[in-house]
Amino acid sequence: MMAFFNVLPKTVAQGILWGIMAIGVYITFRILDYADMTVDGSICTGMAVCALMSNAGQPIWLAILCATLSGMAAGLLTGLFHTFFGIPSILSGILTQMILWSVNLKLAGSFLFVKQDYPFMSASEIGTTLIFLAVFVVLLVCILYWFFGTELGSSIRATGTNPNMSRAQGINIDFMKILGLVISNGIVALSGSLFALYNGSYGVDYGRGAIVTGLAAVIIADALFSWIAKSNFAVKLISIVFGGIIYYLVYQAVLMVVFDANLLKMLSALIVAIFLAFPYLRKKYFNRYFRKLASMMKKNKKEGKNNA
Amino acid sequence: MLELTNVHKTFHPGTVNAKHALCGVNLHLQPGDFVTIIGGNGAGKSTTLNAVAGVFPIDSGSIRIDGVDVARLPEHKRAKYLGRVFQDPMTGTAATMEIQENLAIAARRGNMRTLRWGISSEEKKKYRELLSILELGLEDRMSAKVGLLSGGQRQALTLLMATLKQPKILLLDEHTAALDPKTAAKVLEISDMLIAENKLTAMMVTHNMRDAIAHGNRLIMMNAGRVIFDVSGEEKKKLTVDDLIEKFSQASGQEFASDRALLS
Numbered sequence: 311m312m313a314f315f316n317v318l319p320k321t322v323a324q325g326i327l328w329g330i331m332a333i334g335v336y337i338t339f340r341i342l343d344y345a346d347m348t349v350d351g352s353i354c355t356g357m358a359v360c361a362l363m364s365n366a367g368q369p370i371w372l373a374i375l376c377a378t379l380s381g382m383a384a385g386l387l388t389g390l391f392h393t394f395f396g397i398p399s400i401l402s403g404i405l406t407q408m409i410l411w412s413v414n415l416k417l418a419g420s421f422l423f424v425k426q427d428y429p430f431m432s433a434s435e436i437g438t439t440l441i442f443l444a445v446f447v448v449l450l451v452c453i454l455y456w457f458f459g460t461e462l463g464s465s466i467r468a469t470g471t472n473p474n475m476s477r478a479q480g481i482n483i484d485f486m487k488i489l490g491l492v493i494s495n496g497i498v499a500l501s502g503s504l505f506a507l508y509n510g511s512y513g514v515d516y517g518r519g520a521i522v523t524g525l526a527a528v529i530i531a532d533a534l535f536s537w538i539a540k541s542n543f544a545v546k547l548i549s550i551v552f553g554g555i556i557y558y559l560v561y562q563a564v565l566m567v568v569f570d571a572n573l574l575k576m577l578s579a580l581i582v583a584i585f586l587a588f589p590y591l592r593k594k595y596f597n598r599y600f601r602k603l604a605s606m607m608k609k610n611k612k613e614g615k616n617n618a
Numbered sequence: 619m620l621e622l623t624n625v626h627k628t629f630h631p632g633t634v635n636a637k638h639a640l641c642g643v644n645l646h647l648q649p650g651d652f653v654t655i656i657g658g659n660g661a662g663k664s665t666t667l668n669a670v671a672g673v674f675p676i677d678s679g680s681i682r683i684d685g686v687d688v689a690r691l692p693e694h695k696r697a698k699y700l701g702r703v704f705q706d707p708m709t710g711t712a713a714t715m716e717i718q719e720n721l722a723i724a725a726r727r728g729n730m731r732t733l734r735w736g737i738s739s740e741e742k743k744k745y746r747e748l749l750s751i752l753e754l755g756l757e758d759r760m761s762a763k764v765g766l767l768s769g770g771q772r773q774a775l776t777l778l779m780a781t782l783k784q785p786k787i788l789l790l791d792e793h794t795a796a797l798d799p800k801t802a803a804k805v806l807e808i809s810d811m812l813i814a815e816n817k818l819t820a821m822m823v824t825h826n827m828r829d830a831i832a833h834g835n836r837l838i839m840m841n842a843g844r845v846i847f848d849v850s851g852e853e854k855k856k857l858t859v860d861d862l863i864e865k866f867s868q869a870s871g872q873e874f875a876s877d878r879a880l881l882s
């Protein structure tokens with residue numbers, strides 16, 4: 311138990327990083343209504359590019375920028391597969407993911423240390439890191455809030471909600487899908503670059519299952535925070551970062567109870583399954599239970615009246 | 619304003635399901651024409667509208683809007699010239715977006731979407747006025763999500779969106795068919811008002827013969843992918859439902875088979 315609280319700040323930092331990635335997933339999954347599997351690949355590409363450029367002595371802001379651009383390129387590829395070549399959405403993402411697997415191996419091999427330590431992104435200086443991440447998240451949310459309020463951003467939202475209406479209003483929905491994928495994967499790769507700095511390493515395996523984690527954060531945010539995030543987009547995005555933190559807290563807690571590295575992936579899949587099932591089961595059984603209770607109370611009331 | 623010349627379209631060509639939906643449609647609309655289109659199921663009414671809108675490419679023939687050949691343009695590029703309202707009230711609006719956001723998107727039909735803010739405060743004022751004309755109370759719910767509106771309200775909003783930026787042609791595809799009679803009458807009234815006010819050229823597909831007679835200045839009847847009857851002006855005003863049924867039997871050589879059209 312103590313161990314859990316000792317690493318709590320570090321767990322939160324990791325959670326925020328997953329939360330940033332989840333914002334990227336949210337843009338495709340919810341706003342664009344596109345299940346984008348590119349994520350598992352683009353997060354690693356972001357890590358690889360950032361690690362390579364840092365090790366080559368490039369300034370860190372440039373490394374992060376280039377990592378983001380590499381993710382955008384990955385999103386562009388998925389978008390072109392889907393719109394230009396007519397490949398179904400899920401398959402387009404999987405194809406890019408496979409391409410990126412090879413690209414990542416070619417770029418940086420299967421594992422790479424980030425030689426330099428950056429105080430703003432480091433487990434040993436967790437206070438600075440948390441402050442940096444908080445500021446970073448607020449900035450990112452501000453930019454996205456602005457963008458999705460513009461004509462272009464509104465068109466992306468309309469495309470995701472109702473492609474027929476969008477076409478009838480003169481929106482080029484293929485372009486909007488590509489743009490959404492580019493932005494989404496840019497954010498994912500950006501989070502990847504921060505992961506590389508925080509962990510001090512890149513691993514080609516790191517992104518496996520990332521999409522599931524991202525979805526988990528989005529769904530946890532839906533399940534727990536939809537009551538405050540309903541009307542405001544910025545609050546919604548922040549709630550997703552909290553979704554990421556909660557996911558990672560649960561993950562750490564479970565990991566400490568069942569310590570077996572071989573079970574890692576299974577455990578994270580089960581956590582996601584539970585959070586995915588939660589809203590459905592609540593609707594199905596919880597509401598039914600309440601309806602029963604309500605009708606019983608009504609009946610009792612009636613009988614009470616009759617008796618009187 | 620709109621010229622359809624010998625338009626052909628076959629769906630699923632070369633299969634057992636092949637359907638020659640448009641068999642040489644010729645139609646010429648003058649500016650300000652309000653044409654109602656009737657005909658049995660599968661006559662090609664909606665297909666004609668969709669051919670104009672560019673939902674699918676036509677096999678042969680030409681489609682000109684105000685002199686511009688649009689037959690090869692994709693749907694979103696033709697949208698510049700067209701206002702559209704669909705049969706399903708869900709199709710014309712974005713449910714997860716606000717009423718004013720939907721209007722703002724419609725106001726930019728045919729424009730480049732830029733990084734300017736999606737809606738200005740002057741626009742909001744203008745939308746409030748326009749919405750109040752509908753008399754549905756929507757002007758006080760401008761930031762409500764469209765998904766919360768009823769079918770009739772959504773259809774009225776779609777109409778407003780379709781005419782917000784003056785279209786060359788307004789396409790109404792059975793836009794009252796999914797509504798209850800009272801709401802349908804209200805939406806038709808709004809359609810008439812918007813068309814008259816903006817002096818629009820319009821095409822309205824309907825299954826209701828009475829509506830087809832009562833609205834517009836011209837009526838065409840379609841059967842098996844062709845225009846079989848075209849009447850306008852004084853002659854149209856004198857039409858009755860019985861006339862139309864008789865015309866249908868004469869022109870097509872068969873009984874008017876659609877119960878829906880007879881009963882309504």
